[in-house]
Amino acid sequence: MDRALGGVRFRPRASLGPEVLGRLRRGERSEDAVPPRGLRPAFAAVAAALVLAAGTALALRAPGPVVVDRCCYDLDGGGDADDGVVVIGERDARVHQLRIYEDLDGSGTFTPGDLVRLDRGGSPAMHGAPADGLVTVEHCCLDFDGGGPADDGLLVIGVPPDRVVMAAIYERPAGAEARPADSDGFLLR
Amino acid sequence: MKDVTSPAVSSASDRRPTAQSAPSESEALCREWYESYGGAVYNYFRFHVPLIDVAEDLTAETFLKVVRARDRFDPLEGTPKTWILTVARNVLVDWRRRSRLRQYVTLGTMHDLVCDAPSPEERLVREEEVGRMLDVVATLADADRELIGLRYGSGLDTAEVAEILGISEGSVRTRLWRVLGRLREMMARD
Numbered sequence: 001m002d003r004a005l006g007g008v009r010f011r012p013r014a015s016l017g018p019e020v021l022g023r024l025r026r027g028e029r030s031e032d033a034v035p036p037r038g039l040r041p042a043f044a045a046v047a048a049a050l051v052l053a054a055g056t057a058l059a060l061r062a063p064g065p066v067v068v069d070r071c072c073y074d075l076d077g078g079g080d081a082d083d084g085v086v087v088i089g090e091r092d093a094r095v096h097q098l099r100i101y102e103d104l105d106g107s108g109t110f111t112p113g114d115l116v117r118l119d120r121g122g123s124p125a126m127h128g129a130p131a132d133g134l135v136t137v138e139h140c141c142l143d144f145d146g147g148g149p150a151d152d153g154l155l156v157i158g159v160p161p162d163r164v165v166m167a168a169i170y171e172r173p174a175g176a177e178a179r180p181a182d183s184d185g186f187l188l189r
Numbered sequence: 190m191k192d193v194t195s196p197a198v199s200s201a202s203d204r205r206p207t208a209q210s211a212p213s214e215s216e217a218l219c220r221e222w223y224e225s226y227g228g229a230v231y232n233y234f235r236f237h238v239p240l241i242d243v244a245e246d247l248t249a250e251t252f253l254k255v256v257r258a259r260d261r262f263d264p265l266e267g268t269p270k271t272w273i274l275t276v277a278r279n280v281l282v283d284w285r286r287r288s289r290l291r292q293y294v295t296l297g298t299m300h301d302l303v304c305d306a307p308s309p310e311e312r313l314v315r316e317e318e319v320g321r322m323l324d325v326v327a328t329l330a331d332a333d334r335e336l337i338g339l340r341y342g343s344g345l346d347t348a349e350v351a352e353i354l355g356i357s358e359g360s361v362r363t364r365l366w367r368v369l370g371r372l373r374e375m376m377a378r379d
Binding site: 001002004005006008009010011012013016017019020021023024025065088096097112122 | 231252317376
């Protein structure tokens with residue numbers, strides 16, 4: 001075990017160091033940096049007011065990464081509702097990773113050994129060459145981003161029965177009946 | 190946990206850079222510390238955090254913090270490495286308070302894993318193996334996870350771990366031995 005753990009090494013991306021230096025150069029403060037002394041009483045008063053005003057809301061919807069795993073739907077066009085989606089991201093905001101998987105073991109959740117149909121990073125993009133017979137599958141509305149309300153849509157483009165080339169989620173504004181036809185549309189995440 | 194934000198009493202303060210020094214000095218210090226300890230800090234976070242970009246953010250956060258608080262570093266109380274990792278521990282505690290993320294999601298989240306597997310398939314197997322191991326580590330009690338993160342993530346020796354945790358080196362060894370035994374059992378059951 002000692003050897004196994006000792007053999008695990010991760011390498012930070014080469015640009016992380018310059019990025020930290022750039023942030024330092026721009027004068028970015030760390031998240032809980034101590035404010036200058038003169039500002040402390042005012043800062044404390046403002047902070048207290050903010051905490052009082054938004055305490056409950058913040059407690060209920062603390063920011064930070066969330067993992068949402070939804071199963072089971074027919075997302076790859078195979079005919080069986082045995083596909084799931086894992087969204088890793090910032091609650092109600094950014095997507096870090098989105099994965100479409102086939103729930104091979106029928107656990108209703110992603111487990112090692114499930115077949116991954118698509119695994120993408122932070123931005124929706126087409127994976128693989130464009131192909132004939134592309135089919136779009138849409139599921140709306142569920143909570144795919146951990147925001148709370150079931151107001152998110154999932155869009156999956158693929159070639160049935162087992163190829164997925166693009167997947168994204170979008171948030172449907174309250175009251176919107178359908179995806180808008182204008183060019184601004186819904187922002188895909 | 191040691192409060193690293195409280196000013197340290199040190200006779201070596203004249204040798205330390207001050208908070209008012211020129212930006213180029215802080216940049217040079219940041220570069221020097223990052224080059225020396227960036228990997229240890231990043232690996233410490235990767236043992237605790239399943240997402241690469243979160244580990245990167247926390248690493249950046251740690252270095253911004255230590256450079257800004259550099260006048261509080263007391264060389265008489267420890268090395269820059271143990272001080273920086275103490276700050277990293279606090280950064281991790283803050284992040285945990287804000288985050289609900291616990292599970293180690295392996296597939297596709299380990300392209301930063303150092304691995305000399307000759308084929309993509311073997312690399313996937315290795316990623317899954319490491320993910321399984323870190324998943325099991327994630328189920329340990331916080332104190333035990335901390336021990337594993339510092340010893341194996343950061344690559345600290347037991348004396349350095351003892352210094353950060355404020356316990357004796359003997360205690361570190363004993364606790365480590367027990368935790369590794371538990372991990373071995375859990376991995377065998379899994």
